[in-house]
Amino acid sequence: NAGVMQNPRHLVRRRGQEARLRCSPMKGHSHVYWYRQLPEEGLKFMVYLQKENIIDESGMPKERFSAEFPKEGPSILRIQQVVRGDSAAYFCASSRDSSGANVLTFGAGSRLTVL
């Protein structure tokens, strides 16, 4: 049973380019979360999605960032016109449902470096 799969593991972009990060949740999980981790900082919530719906995007920057979780295929976190401050590790997590203890299973992360 494969865990949460994220790709690419490492991504290098120049300022102004676009970054696309993909996440396939665990089998049987329909809830996806994206978190960002800056060096020496904790995990910061960005967005929570279910299939075809954004449930909570209170942690997403208002500009340049978007996320989707289509009916078919992985969840995508898209960062347009990247800047150096976007350099971070982006973690995706999934859960079976959000009732009771919402146990999140994390992927290995995608590390974005903006030159």
Next chain:
Amino acid sequence: QKEVEQDPGPLSVPEGAIVSLNCTYSNSAFQYFMWYRQYSRKGPELLMYTYSSGNKEDGRFTAQVDKSSKYISLFIRDSQPSDSATYLCAPGGFQKLVFGTGTRLLVSP
């Protein structure tokens, strides 16, 4: 005030020591209290969780929650070098979890 406060460490202990890791939180609505462990350059993995106040034990690990003081603890007995990692507390409700900054633990042989 941050929602979750956690001493970043590093906390250095010799092998076999008892380790105490702590967090405080501000949101009284939190009902579930998770502890995640994160090794360097890896994703966080769930260690254990508790519901509401009380203790929970799992092998060498004990999680403790005091909702009246909004204080969360994780105790590690007989610590091993393989326990060297960053430990993140994550209180939450029914949806997103809020993570502390993590405490880096170093267990020396």
